[in-house]
Amino acid sequence: AQSVTQPDIHITVSEGASLELRCNYSYGATPYLFWYVQSPGQGLQLLLKYFSGDTLVQGIKGFEAEFKRSQSSFNLRKPSVHWSDAAEYFCAVAIGGELSFGAGTTVTVRA
Amino acid sequence: EAQVTQNPRYLITVTGKKLTVTCSQNMNHEYMSWYRQDPGLGLRQIYYSMNVEVTDKGDVPEGYKVSRKEKRNFPLILESPSPNQTSLYFCASSFMGGLNTEAFFGQGTRLTVV
Numbered sequence: 001a002q003s004v005t006q007p008d009i010h011i012t013v014s015e016g017a018s019l020e021l022r023c024n025y026s027y028g029a030t031p032y033l034f035w036y037v038q039s040p041g042q043g044l045q046l047l048l049k050y051f052s053g054d055t056l057v058q059g060i061k062g063f064e065a066e067f068k069r070s071q072s073s074f075n076l077r078k079p080s081v082h083w084s085d086a087a088e089y090f091c092a093v094a095i096g097g098e099l100s101f102g103a104g105t106t107v108t109v110r111a
Numbered sequence: 112e113a114q115v116t117q118n119p120r121y122l123i124t125v126t127g128k129k130l131t132v133t134c135s136q137n138m139n140h141e142y143m144s145w146y147r148q149d150p151g152l153g154l155r156q157i158y159y160s161m162n163v164e165v166t167d168k169g170d171v172p173e174g175y176k177v178s179r180k181e182k183r184n185f186p187l188i189l190e191s192p193s194p195n196q197t198s199l200y201f202c203a204s205s206f207m208g209g210l211n212t213e214a215f216f217g218q219g220t221r222l223t224v225v
Contacts, residue, residue: 009151043218
């Protein structure tokens with residue numbers, strides 16, 4: 001069965017600093033990969049997705065993610081964090097439309 | 112507007128009192144699913160449905176039922192709720208397979224069972 005691991009439960013970052021959230025997956029083939037963001041009291045919003053092709057994908061809100069097959073990773077990055085980026089972030093993998101989520105990483109942004 | 116609608120958004124109920132959380136999507140998606148979100152556990156799938164009258168268990172189906180009589184609706188039923196079902200629930204829908212397997216989520220239902 002596929003699994004998704006987000007090693008960092010909580011990350012605190014200063015406004016304007018860079019951010020990287022880690023995601024590793026376990027599956028025989030390359031699944032579809034997603035990053036979702038959940039702001040407090042809100043549902044999940046898709047940030048970006050990877051299906052194939054260019055391993056560096058651009059998403060909304062200035063986020064990007066890089067797929068590394070050799071490391072089974074799909075890390076999310078943002079060069080300069082804004083206070084509004086404080087949220088919980090979920091990595092997910094999809095096989096045949098079925099999504100499996102990581103446990104999530106909570107990002108706190110300090111002024 | 113493309114959306115997944117869940118109702119109610121908030122619910123407090125007592126142990127053993129049957130309840131239903133509704134989910135409806137207007138995108139003609141084949142695939143619908145229910146998740147529960149608990150701190151430190153991320154989202155865990157309860158049940159999913161690949162099309163009308165086709166449902167299957169996810170990772171944590173115990174204590175839940177679902178039905179898929181129509182393509183747009185996928186209600187979650189708790190026949191006899193217990194306090195360990197206190198959680199935040201999300202419904203999601205997507206097309207099956209292909210390149211468009213982006214899931215759309217409802218706003219969530221916060222359920223408290225006392």
